[in-house]
Amino acid sequence: MLSSSTKQALRLGSRFSRPATHIARASCARASTSAPSNPPSPEQPRTTSFGFRTVPEDAKESLVKEVFDSVASNYDLMNDATSFGVHRLWKDSFVSGLKPGRKGPMKCIDVAGGTGDIALRILDHAREKYYDRETTVDIADINAEMLKEGYRRFKKTMYHNTPQVAFHEANAQEMSKFPDNSYDLYTIAFGIRNCTSIPAVLKEAHRILKPGGTFACLEFSRVTNPVLNSLYDQYSFSVIPVMGTVLAGDSASYQYLVESIRKFPPQPEFAQMIRDAGFATGKHEEGGAWTDLWGGIACIHKGVKL
Numbered sequence: 001m002l003s004s005s006t007k008q009a010l011r012l013g014s015r016f017s018r019p020a021t022h023i024a025r026a027s028c029a030r031a032s033t034s035a036p037s038n039p040p041s042p043e044q045p046r047t048t049s050f051g052f053r054t055v056p057e058d059a060k061e062s063l064v065k066e067v068f069d070s071v072a073s074n075y076d077l078m079n080d081a082t083s084f085g086v087h088r089l090w091k092d093s094f095v096s097g098l099k100p101g102r103k104g105p106m107k108c109i110d111v112a113g114g115t116g117d118i119a120l121r122i123l124d125h126a127r128e129k130y131y132d133r134e135t136t137v138d139i140a141d142i143n144a145e146m147l148k149e150g151y152r153r154f155k156k157t158m159y160h161n162t163p164q165v166a167f168h169e170a171n172a173q174e175m176s177k178f179p180d181n182s183y184d185l186y187t188i189a190f191g192i193r194n195c196t197s198i199p200a201v202l203k204e205a206h207r208i209l210k211p212g213g214t215f216a217c218l219e220f221s222r223v224t225n226p227v228l229n230s231l232y233d234q235y236s237f238s239v240i241p242v243m244g245t246v247l248a249g250d251s252a253s254y255q256y257l258v259e260s261i262r263k264f265p266p267q268p269e270f271a272q273m274i275r276d277a278g279f280a281t282g283k284h285e286e287g288g289a290w291t292d293l294w295g296g297i298a299c300i301h302k303g304v305k306l
């Protein structure tokens, strides 16, 4: 469960160890994306979005951590309930499109890997399609509770206690314990929007991938069809927080998760950020640099390190 102070922050954007003047300014600023929204100045801390709130950058990580501490034990159940299981189809399509194992065993890292949904699919795909039992996945996540759930889950699989999987507590923005040029595939699913600085995540992804390695991101994105968008908005803001209350006793975390989706940069903007980090992408359009799923409710972006 979230602490009462975090619940208050989720509602009011007011839980920061900052002088009151800073809080007032930060709350008025209303950042438009997860990227830092203002340059530092002596009077004003750098701010970023936390859902629809604007918070000092250095407060976001602990707020996000509290959200995932709170949802970890119900995360898989809630994912199924809120998406009617559709997240499984998106994850299947994300992983099968990457064809792990097709060209031989790969060294993969799944960042913000949480309970291991993507890692498990990568290993299953490599084994089932290509009889590959040498592909490895490092699961990295900032949240120990999410990793614990993932570890419990992997214990029931054939990958447990093999070199094929390892769990690491790590911040996507600062991956210094992972060496340069060391992975063939970097995946991040429904994780990057929770990070304080998207460019920092991309920079680290680029650093740890081998030349020729692939960056692949599955994330909620922008729905372009106005009718679908309006239905999706109604569902997200009315139904999901209620489900959070009923199934997990926690509406505030689910309210944040819905809000954070709306603050994530739209497809073309995110594709440009991927290129700015040094990756080559397909053409700057749907079907090129990105592929929409369900009209853009979710989206896959890919880039290759040159």
Ligand SMILES: C[S@@+](CC[C@H](N)C(=O)[O-])C[C@H]1O[C@@H](n2cnc3c(N)ncnc32)[C@H](O)[C@@H]1O
Residues within 6 Å of the ligand: 064, 068, 111, 112, 113, 114, 115, 116, 117, 118, 140, 141, 142, 143, 146, 170, 171, 172, 173, 188, 189, 190, 191, 192, 194, 195, 196
């Ligand atoms: C919505 S969950 C997604 C989990 C998993 N990838 C999936 O698709 O089911 C988001 C995950 O991002 C993690 N996360 C948030 N900020 C992070 C950061 N800065 N570095 C690494 N992981 C982070 C959270 O702890 C959480 O496990």
